[in-house]
Amino acid sequence: MAWTSWEKMTKPKAIGGLGFRDFQAFNDAFLGKLGWRILNNPSLLLSRILMGKYCHSESFMEFTEKSAISHGWRGILVRRDLLKENMGWVVGDGSSISVWYDPWLSLSAQLRPTGPATEDSMNLTVVDLFHENSRTWDKEKI
Structure with missing residues (x-):
């Protein structure tokens, strides 16, 4: 079995890689986009469900992390903090x-x-x- 580095596997096929996406970067971008959608489209079903479950008494941008939240919501909050740092x-x-x-x-x-x-x-x-x-x-x- 031949092993190859992850860096080579994530390069585009045109330059000799296998064309895989960098899953960490892809996941970070996805969670950031979810946070952006929750912020800008509070009437969407996903936004209403998550806001109703986790931050019914606070705004999304001011929500402080509690101990009993899901792994997915925790990831959205981490990317929300990145949005907060870079938004203007x-x-x-x-x-x-x-x-x-x-x-x-x-x-x-x-x-x-x-x-x-x-x-x-x-x-x-x-x-x-x-x-x-x-x-x-x-x-x-x-």
Whole structure:
């Protein structure tokens, strides 16, 4: 029996490999995609089942891992954390982004404004920081 390395087996056939997929990378990508679907499509049957079973009182992104969860859900949570580290906001008009509670300040890190929010500014969205009918920042509000 001839043995060959896993690296050679996962190379494409065109360059001398056997064309197998790297199962670890494939599984990581699949679990990340499941997490993305749960986050963006909460009305899907899979999302409703998993959210109903595991995080009925918390959001998917804020769910903390418990001891009595399935291996599959634990894998989705690990990839969810990878999504959380690498996600950013496309601000657009800013109407859906909370100034104080969503990490929207940086493309490279999860940054939020610091300091306590005043009662008047607690529910501000990013669109509220623009001049009316304009795409320029209102420095007074900022």
